[in-house]
Amino acid sequence: MAGLLDGKSALITGGGGGIGRATALAFAREGARVAVADASEATAQETVALINKGGGQAMTLTGDVTDARVVEGLVKSVVTTYGRLDCAFNNAGIAGWQVDASGKKTADWSEESFDRMIAVNLKGVWLCMKYELQQMVAQGGGAIVNTASIAGLIGLPTSSAYVAAKHGVVGLTKTAALEYADDKVRVNAVCPGYIETRMTEDTMRRRGEQLMSVVPFHRMGKPEEIAEMVLWLCSERASYVSGAAYNVDGGYMAT
Ligand SMILES: NC(=O)c1ccc[n+]([C@@H]2O[C@H](COP(=O)([O-])OP(=O)(O)OC[C@H]3O[C@@H](n4cnc5c(N)ncnc54)[C@H](O)[C@@H]3O)[C@@H](O)[C@H]2O)c1
Numbered sequence: 001m002a003g004l005l006d007g008k009s010a011l012i013t014g015g016g017g018g019i020g021r022a023t024a025l026a027f028a029r030e031g032a033r034v035a036v037a038d039a040s041e042a043t044a045q046e047t048v049a050l051i052n053k054g055g056g057q058a059m060t061l062t063g064d065v066t067d068a069r070v071v072e073g074l075v076k077s078v079v080t081t082y083g084r085l086d087c088a089f090n091n092a093g094i095a096g097w098q099v100d101a102s103g104k105k106t107a108d109w110s111e112e113s114f115d116r117m118i119a120v121n122l123k124g125v126w127l128c129m130k131y132e133l134q135q136m137v138a139q140g141g142g143a144i145v146n147t148a149s150i151a152g153l154i155g156l157p158t159s160s161a162y163v164a165a166k167h168g169v170v171g172l173t174k175t176a177a178l179e180y181a182d183d184k185v186r187v188n189a190v191c192p193g194y195i196e197t198r199m200t201e202d203t204m205r206r207r208g209e210q211l212m213s214v215v216p217f218h219r220m221g222k223p224e225e226i227a228e229m230v231l232w233l234c235s236e237r238a239s240y241v242s243g244a245a246y247n248v249d250g251g252y253m254a255t
Pocket of ligand 1: 014038040064092093
């Protein structure tokens with residue numbers, strides 16, 4: 001049976017982490033050649049090794065998405081190796097605990113923590129889009145998916161700059177969808193709820209029981225459940241979908 005992404009080439013940032021890895025594996029399973037990019041070379045290589053073990057085709061790229069020259073280089077490497085860039089999943093991101101803001105209300109965030117959060121989770125997505133869009137317009141089309149969050153749709157106490165960045169990602173997504181519709185580039189966002197990855201380990205240890213009590217499914221999501229949405233959004237099956245932000249959250253946004 002033909003794969004959903006047969007013959008396509010893809011770039012995934014944060015590809016060494018939970019959601020990025022699951023998506024890289026899903027893309028490869030569906031026939032894409034996948035460039036797995038991450039700030040951590042070791043985890044990106046692990047993802048690539050898993051893809052190769054399963055008979056897929058993948059390459060490792062390393063770098064920080066907050067650096068314009070690095071991001072330009074990531075896109076160039078994909079095009080040099082695979083000839084074009086059909087699908088991009090801009091997914092690299094960090095949580096509050098990774099910038100020393102765990103449990104802090106808005107007035108208690110340091111300027112340094114705020115700046116780093118916005119740099120990675122918002123500017124990083126914009127930089128990726130900037131170079132991906134240039135390539136996709138030149139080649140005649142493509143599909144981009146950005147990782148926002150339920151935090152891109154509602155407020156979440158003690159997640160100030162994270163929430164601001166993710167709302168910004170939804171805004172960037174909608175704007176680019178309008179701007180590049182005529183160029184046949186579709187741009188969408190995925191908004192995960194609480195997903196089992198390294199990012200949520202700390203929060204779940206501290207208040208997992210309370211959080212799961214208000215999620216209608218009463219469980220966390222698995223990275224593979226986000227990957228399925230991203231895969232669909234990048235595939236031709238979503239040919240009439242652009243500028244959307246899809247929740248994958250066990251029903252949380254309906255509460
Ligand atoms: N886990 C959740 O519950 C959840 C919920 C909503 C949204 N998200 C979002 O999903 C995305 C993926 O997160 P995850 O849960 O898989 O976490 P994760 O920590 O497993 O993965 C994140 C990956 O991004 C990489 N990364 C971080 N900063 C980077 C940078 N500056 N440049 C390049 N790579 C960088 C990390 O090395 C890591 O591999 C993030 O954008 C996150 O905000 C996660």
